[in-house]
Amino acid sequence: MSIFVVALLPAATTASPALAGPSSTVERVSTAMAMAGVSPTADRAKVTADGSVSIDNLRPAVSLRAGTQTVRAEVQDAAAAGSSTGNGTRVYGDVARNTDFAITTPGPGTVQILAIMHRSSASNTQRYKLDLPAGAALTPVGGGYLITGSGGTVIGTVNEPWAKDAKGRHLPTRYEIDGTTLVQRTETAGAEYPIVADPRITIGLGVYLNMWGYELRATAIAYLAAGGAGLAVACATASRLPSPLNIIASIACTYVGSNAVKYLFRKAVDIYNSNQISDGTCYQIKLGNTGDRWKRVSASNC
Incomplete structure (x- = not known):
């Protein structure tokens, strides 16, 4: 299973932390998670798959493999950025305008990607380029998708997304598919930053x-x-x-x-x-x- 999490931080009323230092990026990611009341642990009745996970060291990207099946997810148009590890989390500083990213693995076959937007000028839309196995497709189900193989067998899922603001309020959020790109849009009007949105993706020979x-x-x-x-x-x-x-x-x-x-x-x-x-x-x-x-x-x- 892999998990994408998107988080937005508030517009600063004082000077914001420098984006260059990896340690400050780790601190900002941890602060964003705490303010939104979200942890990288799974909800009750956690679903896992038996795929393996490989996280890119330089770019916010991850590959999930199960047998001969591979799914790769990458933040689209992300600038290459150095990364560091803090509390089991790999961070990517200043990937986009006023935006950091982080990737963590909270459990077996599980990945969580955090996009941290520091100001309202940062986009509230995240785009993840998906590379699916040959013949695989995304089939809509509820607010998410099934990842089906060439024979129609379900090899993974993209669960329905959710989003919460700093007061724990659920915000409207949805997926769109643009070619091979998974797009998540979150409505932030009236919300208190940071905002955390959490879609989930799984792949495996067994679920x-x-x-x-x-x-x-x-x-x-x-x-x-x-x-x-x-x-x-x-x-x-x-x-x-x-x-x-x-x-x-x-x-x-x-x-x-x-x-x-x-x-x-x-x-x-x-x-x-x-x-x-x-x-x-x-x-x-x-x-x-x-x-x-x-x-x-x-x-x-x-």
């Missing part, structure tokens, strides 16, 4: 759902309380399911159909009934594989 033990336990209990095997589960009406089933189903339905979603619920009940759930342990199941089960994995997946 996995990850949950902490306490989340998995809650899912099993909710499924049983809602009727268990007799509960009707349909992706088209996933949002109507009781919480947290609605959240899990909505995430999983991005990748698989209704029967596969119901299967992962049943497997949650199986491990719950076996008394093998530890609240502080991360559990994982491969989406779309009806022979899989919830199993313990490294905490970094959650």
Whole structure:
């Protein structure tokens, strides 16, 4: 999975920090994240893929590989910029007018790209050039896209984006496709800077759902309380399911159909009934594989 995050910083009323120093860039990125109340950690029921990640040292760009499949995302028309690492984050100073970028890897197969705009004169539109595998295409789904291979198999996704300002308010944001470029536009009128927008992109030969033990336990209990095997589960009406089933189903339905979603619920009940759930342990199941089960994995997946 890879994640793009876009952040805008306010117009300065005093002299702004110099853009040249990598250490000051790291500090500005960290400040922007803190002010917007966003961290590079994933939300509940994190989706991961088994692709590998390679971050460019000189340009804000990243490649994700799974087997013979490669997806590359690069900030379009970005000037070459030196980078440094701070707190696990690689930063790129003064990439565009009043704009820094940063890339971090918050988990396995996961990348997060931050665009930091320091003044209102910086564009609120981010353009990411995508290089997809031969024959692959972007298929609209909800506010995002599926990345489908030449045979129609889903090899990744571009999840629906969101944006928040410094007060935690959600802002209107959307994707557009311009040729091979993914464009994100965020409406900033009336917002308080910094603004953080977070679309997500995944690629992998396998796509996995990850949950902490306490989340998995809650899912099993909710499924049983809602009727268990007799509960009707349909992706088209996933949002109507009781919480947290609605959240899990909505995430999983991005990748698989209704029967596969119901299967992962049943497997949650199986491990719950076996008394093998530890609240502080991360559990994982491969989406779309009806022979899989919830199993313990490294905490970094959650």
